[in-house]
Amino acid sequence: MEILTEFLHTTGFAMMTWGNATMIIVGIFFVCLAIIKDYEPLLLLPIGFGAIVGNIPAIQGMPLNVYQEGSVLSYMYFGVSKGIFPPLIFLGIGAMTDFSTMLSNPKLVLLGAAAQIGIFLTLIGSLYLGFDPSESGAIGIIGGADGPTAIFLSSKLAPHLLGSIAIAAYSYMALVPVIQPPIMRLLTTKKERLIHMKESRHVSQREKIIFPVAAFLIAALIAPGSIVLIGMLFFGNLLKESCVTERLANTARNAMIDIVTILLGFSVGASAQAQTFLTSQSLLIFGLGALSFCIATAGGVLFAKLMNLFIKEKINPLIGAAGVSAVPDSARVVQMVGQKEDPHNFLLMHAMAPNVAGVIGSAIAAGILWSVLVK
């Protein structure tokens, strides 16, 4: 009887806190969003289920959760906490990215730079709220709208905030179709949204092969802190474009990125335990993350309008919103908003240029913040 009573005290029911129950509901909500609403299911489903798993109260003396040394989950989380998974995801992204639209219209690259304003203004906002500079840098990177970059930088600058930052970054990436359109409409006129852009020129295979090597050298020499992310991104792209390593490119963009996404999503979710996640700090991070995302979107759109003052062939300012990375969701949002005004306006391919430039831009920004703020 004593054994039974003892056992009952070790069950999850007996040790469950209100915080754990809330986080389990949040996890179930994420799973529902992924399945019912189809919001970033590849990320929200593993994160949501991970959050459910991570909030089952652990038995004392048994290493079960991600923060307990020796637990199976802690080994999976190792790839997150040491920043191993994000570069591997970048390798896969590189192997599936076609830089043709960017190569055919180089001026659109600047939109990817303008959208990074969200990162730096949020850094200022976080400092104002009392976060220290390293934490502020890690929070600011949410505005890059790039989950792997956010995880990579927070694992280096503020590991204690990693769970909140990762969840915030991925949640906002999933909410791109909700957050961006109102800002895009607010900052543009109907006439601007109706602008049709010229078809892109053909890009030769040679250009596609030379680009990753040259762009890596430029980015890495200017911001050496970005070599891990940028290096893997362009290495993956070279595997794809060289046409001689098709097997490796295929593995990187299919099997490998899928495996890493599963491990990353699940362990990030499992790290969102009530004790570390349900804090006023997390609420602030979520608020700042949303602000960062909005500023980044506005930055891209406004810079496109500014560019239109100086260039002959006008660009549709909606594509500036795609500068926030979130590949390819923000480009899809641009297409959707553009087509609402004119169903014959196809902006998707044009929006892919600032979109992929945004990935490069946010990785460079992460490299800068890492090198400046690392203690």
Add this chain to the structure above:
Amino acid sequence: MIKINLNIQNILDGQGIEISIAGMLIVFAALSLISLFIYCLPMILRIFTRMLPSEEEPHGPTVAPLAPDDVVLAAIGFTLHSQTDGFISAE
């Protein structure tokens, strides 16, 4: 738990403005250089092609042309023959 301490001095102490301005300038510099390189790349390639003419652009693994199969050739020959007078006269 963070102590919320709203103060402009925090930004100045953390060199927030300097980091942000420098960061944006570096991001712009890097992406502008990449943009400039992309703009110049077709011209550079044209010059190189003129200086060092190559046979073709780099391409993927080539597939060896299929050797004509004797059986297939015989079948084609028979079909052609059957459509001609030779076949009718043989009847």
